Amino acid sequence: MVQSDTISTRSRLRILVVDDSPLVRLYYRNILERAGFEVEQAINGIEAIEKVQTQAFDLVVVDVNMPKMDGFSFLRALRRSAPTVATLPALVITTESSEYDLDDARVAGANFYLIKPVSEVNLLRHAAILTGRQYERVA
């Protein structure tokens, strides 16, 4: 598990990755697990809402474009949840890059917003910031 990118943690932080593509979920999982995070997955907003209400997470990484319940609808539902769940930090990932989307993400309750393709460094840096951990890039 020793890699060039590490997150300094005492206990393993849990991240929920929400994307309809199994390939993309695995790709983000690989990056996050290599850095020491524990990763759980959901295939759409509905499954994600069920998971955040029944399990403890430190961060949710969510794609915007998904069938059934998209990322924005998920975020709105998340922010309307019980206080312990509603404050969960959310990192939104999308292929769109318009300001309109960026505003939508903020209004829906995103803490931060990344545009695909998301690099390993970028994903880890923001995952670290949003979980309140220090991110170290070791050359």
Add this chain to the structure above:
Amino acid sequence: MAGLEDEGIGPTHLTQEEVRRVCEFLYRRTGMVFADSRRYYIDRRVAERIAVTQSGSFRSYFAILRSDANHEIEHLVNAFTVNETYFNREEHQLRCMTSDLLGNIVRVKDRTEAIRIWSIPCSTGEEPYSIAMWLMEHWSEVDSYNIEIVASDIDTRALQVGAEGIYSERALMRLSKDVIGRYFEALPGSRYQIHPGLIDSVQFTHANLIDSLDMARYRSFDIIFCRNVLIYFDDSSRRIAAENLYDCLRPGGYICLGHSESMSRISSLFRVCSFSEAIIYQRPEADHGAK
């Protein structure tokens, strides 16, 4: 196929005429050609089917085959296909896919359009799973596109193995410890279960390369991996397969063959593209579907 050696099935002595009839039957169904030099191979497989169907003689077995009782055609085809492969076979083509092919493909593709990759024949799934793992390990834009990986074979037994995703240690010999750790779970008996996320990423389907109607169900692929199957065909079946594959590609799409195979000797439909890692064939961009 290796299992046959252990099952104690001795060769049945087929007559020259019986061998000819089986080969003719298989050829018409699959395009596969079996030379006389492979007589032992043919005898063993027919003997296995005669034993399993309890037909007792070639004559009654052939009647079962022709009437396709209990899907015997499928069973015979399954028995004759070769499923010897492993993960990351011909890795240079996978490297070519991420270093050259995908860049060319996405340059003219809208981000909302899927990238479609086809592994045919996919055998027991090592090739399509290798493609999926390779993309995650080596393509930084893997999260930016909807990637569809379709895996097809004529052998329904092989497809079932692929969809279950359990492999021997030998199949994993070209994979690094890191990659095995990320995508496989060790099972008892030196076997490995592939990650369910990979199984979900690959769609396994039955397809027959020389059946144009069947192949018409498959269209708009950006990359086709069709490796080490055309060597089993004669010239005429090869040409039919090549034309079918051509129709399954998007204009500008690529087809990768096995290292000993050459599309130029089969068909003039494709353009030869020489990349640093591999020779790949391309359906020209502006051909308006003309043959």
